[in-house]
Amino acid sequence: GEVSESARLEGSGGWHWSQRSSPEHLVPFDLTLTLTPGSSLSITASGGYRVEELDLRELAEAYPWAVFPDPLEDDHGWFADFSATYSLQRSFALQAGAHLSWPRAAPWPQTTLNADGLFDLDQAEAARGAVEASLRWTPARESYLSVLWRMEMLEVPPFQPGQELGVEGGLSSQKWGGHAALLFKTGYGPTTPGYTWTPELSLGGFFQPAEAVRLTAELEDLLSPLSQGGERLDWDPFLEPGIRGTFKVQINL
Secondary structure (H helix, E strand, O other), rough: EEOOOEEEEEEEEOOOOOOOOOOOOOOOOEEEEEEEEEEEEEEEEEEEEEEOOHHHHHHHOOOOOOEEOOOOOOEEEEEEEHHHHHEEEEEEEEEEEEEEEOOEEEEEEEEEEEOOOEEEEEEEEOOEEEEEEEEEEEEOOEEEEEEEEEEEEEOOOOOOEEEEEEEEEEEOOOEEEEEEEEEEEOOOOOOOOOEEEOOEEEEEEEEEEEEEEEEEEEEEEOHHHHHOHHHHHOOOEEOOOOOOOEEEEOOOO
């Protein structure tokens, strides 16, 4: 409910029971405090205890060629988030945030192949942290340009970049639209030196020739052929996705 005109406190809770969690009975909850000291500034702080039900299909997509633990435990633990957004002349938005979590069963890949030529995906208790900042410019309603920076802190899983810097922009209308993104990743572990000078470039767009028909195309990692060294791999030394493209036709009846 509203504490004052510039403050609002919200909360929710529940009960979670599953044979895949230890203990089997958990009580997730969260509290969120939102402050709006001015028309241009918004501050949000939240925290609590959360449960994440791990899905085998999603894990298989995120961790290809991995051997999952049996049984697979649902992840759960304490968390705390803080974010602040400041709007500049309506067309600029500056956002910063910090995130802390203490998962009890976080997916944690091992760094060596097992006897079957796969790698084991364990679940570990960890202390995770991250800070991020972004600046978004919207010169017009159908266009935008944004810059995002994120740094992982405390315990970082293997093969996950310690820092990411991304630049993205887009332009669209009712009939067509396009966007481009450039992503730099550094601080891969456990490889050394664990960085690459080749960013990930992605392009996408759509065209709507009729009200009920929409064509979309996406191209990912176009600069992959220029990369050098194992540090460029998403799952070094297991997998390099390379250039990927998708084309879709959507018809609404």
